[in-house]
Amino acid sequence: MNIIKVKDTDMGGKEAFKIMKADIKNGAKVLGLATGSSPITLYNEMTSSDLDFSNMTSVNLDEYVGLKPDNEQSYHYFMKEHLFSKKPFKNSYVPDGSNPDAEAATKAYDKIIEENPIDLQILGIGRNGHIGFNEPGSPLDGTTRKVGLTESTIEVNTRFFDDEKDVPRFAYSMGIGSIMKAKKIILLAYGEAKADAIAATVDGPVTEDCPASALQNHPDVTLIIDEAAASKLK
Numbered sequence: 001m002n003i004i005k006v007k008d009t010d011m012g013g014k015e016a017f018k019i020m021k022a023d024i025k026n027g028a029k030v031l032g033l034a035t036g037s038s039p040i041t042l043y044n045e046m047t048s049s050d051l052d053f054s055n056m057t058s059v060n061l062d063e064y065v066g067l068k069p070d071n072e073q074s075y076h077y078f079m080k081e082h083l084f085s086k087k088p089f090k091n092s093y094v095p096d097g098s099n100p101d102a103e104a105a106t107k108a109y110d111k112i113i114e115e116n117p118i119d120l121q122i123l124g125i126g127r128n129g130h131i132g133f134n135e136p137g138s139p140l141d142g143t144t145r146k147v148g149l150t151e152s153t154i155e156v157n158t159r160f161f162d163d164e165k166d167v168p169r170f171a172y173s174m175g176i177g178s179i180m181k182a183k184k185i186i187l188l189a190y191g192e193a194k195a196d197a198i199a200a201t202v203d204g205p206v207t208e209d210c211p212a213s214a215l216q217n218h219p220d221v222t223l224i225i226d227e228a229a230a231s232k233l234k
């Protein structure tokens with residue numbers, strides 16, 4: 001794994017954007033995108049750049065089950081607000097959280113991933129090492145699934161909702177196996193709260209206990225992290 005240490009999230013966004021820009025110049029057509037606070041500075045770089053994404057495709061990692069795209073807490077809404085309204089793509093895919101039929105929703109998404117192989121995947125990481133919404137215990141070779149969120153993830157997400165009861169308990173998430181098929185991966189992590197997860201990702205064994213540790217087996221991963229997130233590395 002390549003590790004780039006940055007002083008803050010703005011620098012992280014700039015470093016990630018440099019890699020993305022070079023990749024697009026080299027022909028990348030499909031971007032795998034993530035939500036959460038970590039990729040926001042990268043999205044800001046993208047929206048303030050002169051790059052045109054209207055010939056490109058984006059495929060997002062995950063969506064809450066039960067939220068419609070116009071729900072302000074949905075990942076559809078997040079992506080529209082931070083990126084797609086300012087830089088439209090030819091096609092932008094996010095799992096359909098409003099479809100209660102998990103089998104149909106996840107199969108449809110696997111087909112989308114198959115038809116749009118990801119050139120560059122952007123990832124954040126959960127405090128427990130989850131990527132997308134692949135919580136600890138997720139199969140490292142999995143495809144798109146309906147997943148139950150852990151108590152710790154629900155707790156972290158509560159800040160975005162008016163009431164803890166409104167926080168969705170389930171999500172549709174791209175699987176780790178699908179993430180691993182991306183040609184190139186950038187993982188962004190900032191802050192002390194991510195230090196344990198980053199240490200387990202880089203120095204720990206490859207195990208379902210830390211889903212991001214699977215990235216050790218990928219040939220082209222770059223971690224962009226700040227000093228605090230890097231503080232527990234060997």
Ligand SMILES: N[C@@H]1[C@@H](O)[C@H](O)[C@@H](COP(=O)(O)O)O[C@@H]1O
Nearest residue numbers: 035036037038124125126132133
């Ligand atoms: N499903 C998302 C993940 O894709 C994201 O990586 C994580 C961390 O978010 P943040 O970047 O806000 O710490 O949050 C959610 O769980």
